[in-house]
Amino acid sequence: MESMEPVASPPSLPPSVPSVDSQTVDSQTVNSQTADSQADPAQASSNLTNSNLTNSNLTNSNLANSNLANSNLIDTPLPEASPPPTTLNTTLNTLADVVQPHLLTNLKHLNKYEEAVLKGFEVEDLHDLRVTWRQLRVILQMLAPVLALSKPKLLKNLQTVTTVIGGIRDTDVLLEQSNHLRSQFLSLPEQLFLAKVTDQLTQQRAKHLKKIQKMLLATRHDRLKQHLHQALTQACDRPVIQQPAIALVPELLSPHWAALWLHPGWWVELPLPAAIDPIDPTAIEPIDHSTIRTVTAPSLAAAFHTLHDLRKAIKRVRYEITFFKALYPRPVLTAIEPLKALQGKLGDLQDTVVLMTYFDQRLKPKQKRRFTQLNALLDQQLQTQWQKLQIDRATCLDITYRTELRQWLFQPQG
Incomplete structure (x- = not known):
């Protein structure tokens, strides 16, 4: 007995394509509607009129909604414009x-x-x-x-x-x-x-x-x-x-920047001992060679003059950098804080030297030998100030600090 081959079912159509049976049903429905329309013209006219009225109402509703939307757009304030940028x-x-x-x-x-x-x-x-x-x-x-x-x-x-x-x-x-x-x-x-x-x-x-x-x-x-x-x-x-400013500023900063870091004041050494403890004036022994006299000696006077000139060099560079601080992306005053600290301590040292020089010009030789307490106080003040500025000087001379500061200053970003 021969085996029967199975009958293949027709391939299913995509959902968007109607089948033949569906088309037949739809055709019958259309014919039925046409027949009804021909059978009752008045009813068809009534349906058409109702449909037109419905469409008209829908159109009026859409127009009303549109007018309402336009009214809302007019009444709604526009968003405020963003303020102009304050940075340059x-x-x-x-x-x-x-x-x-x-x-x-x-x-x-x-x-x-x-x-x-x-x-x-x-x-x-x-x-x-x-x-x-x-x-x-x-x-x-x-x-x-x-x-x-x-x-x-x-x-x-x-x-x-x-x-x-x-x-x-x-x-x-x-x-x-x-x-x-x-x-x-x-x-x-x-x-x-x-x-x-x-x-x-x-x-x-x-x-x-x-x-x-x-x-x-x-x-x-x-x-x-x-x-x-x-x-x-x-x-x-x-x-x-x-x-452009960012192209010229590095060239303008270069002269005084180079003069600062090549200044001989960075390597000045003074023959001063470490800072002493607070003085007990009753235990001070008379001294033959007063501090007031010492700071006016030619060798020390030249050293103090060099340190004072270093302070002025730092001040010039700080003024110039601060003038262009708006050209840099981060606060420039923070980056030059070690230089500012050193400038302040050099200023304190210079003030003491000026005071000692002023006294030296007005004291008689006997007074210079007899004023032991005054000499001791000034001696301690000078030594303490000299020791304090050594920390800031070492910080500024650090190669990492100088390199990073130079790279940052000579590449203004705006």
């Missing part, structure tokens, strides 16, 4: 865009500080005025290659102003230190000497204030500021200053 887009700004507004702002600050000084001659106002003038002078020296300053004597006149205003700073420091020493345990002759020194310094300060007042009120000083404003306003005509 240094990749597109020229050096003139960065420099000119900053310098003109400094001139406005000078006028404000001068008005405050003329009102009360407060120490803080004098400090702000002195620092602002010195910063302006340093920045103009740095920008000299790119600024077309028409007045050759402009920088020289600026130096005269800073010298006059800076003269009172040493007097204030001497007064402060002398008053501090008077509060220490000193002999009666030493106390009388310091009282005399304080009176002399007070009179000297009054003379400095009169000199500063005369300079600030002089017509020549007003002309200097007018020339400065005019020069800075017209100083951006040269093609070089129209170049």
